[in-house]
Amino acid sequence: MQTEYFWIALAAILLLLDLWAMNSVLRSDKSSGTKAGWTALIFLLPLLGVVIWGVAGPRGVTKGPSSPEHSKG
Incomplete structure (x- = not known):
């Protein structure tokens, strides 16, 4: 019974990692x-795809705020 929860938790973590990676790619x-291509790789090979993306994949855009009003600290 306990091992079932472990595998369910592991699958949920992998799903969240895949969604995060796909969001970053898009x-x-x-x-x-x-x-x-990257989205298909991550979707078709969830574990291996996210590992490959982690090493060589594109990252999300890290642009700052476009408005001076939003960039105030």
């Missing part, structure tokens, strides 16, 4: 073909 400034 927010990147790469071409739509590159985004589609």
Whole structure:
């Protein structure tokens, strides 16, 4: 019974990592073909895809606020 909960928790963590990776890929400034390829890799090979993305994949855009009003600290 306890091992079932372990595998369910592991699957949930993997799902969250995959969703985070896909979100990061889709927010990147790469071409739509590159985004589609990375998304397909992460979707079709969840564990291996997220590991490969973690090493070599595109990251989300890290642009700052576009308005001076929002950049006040």
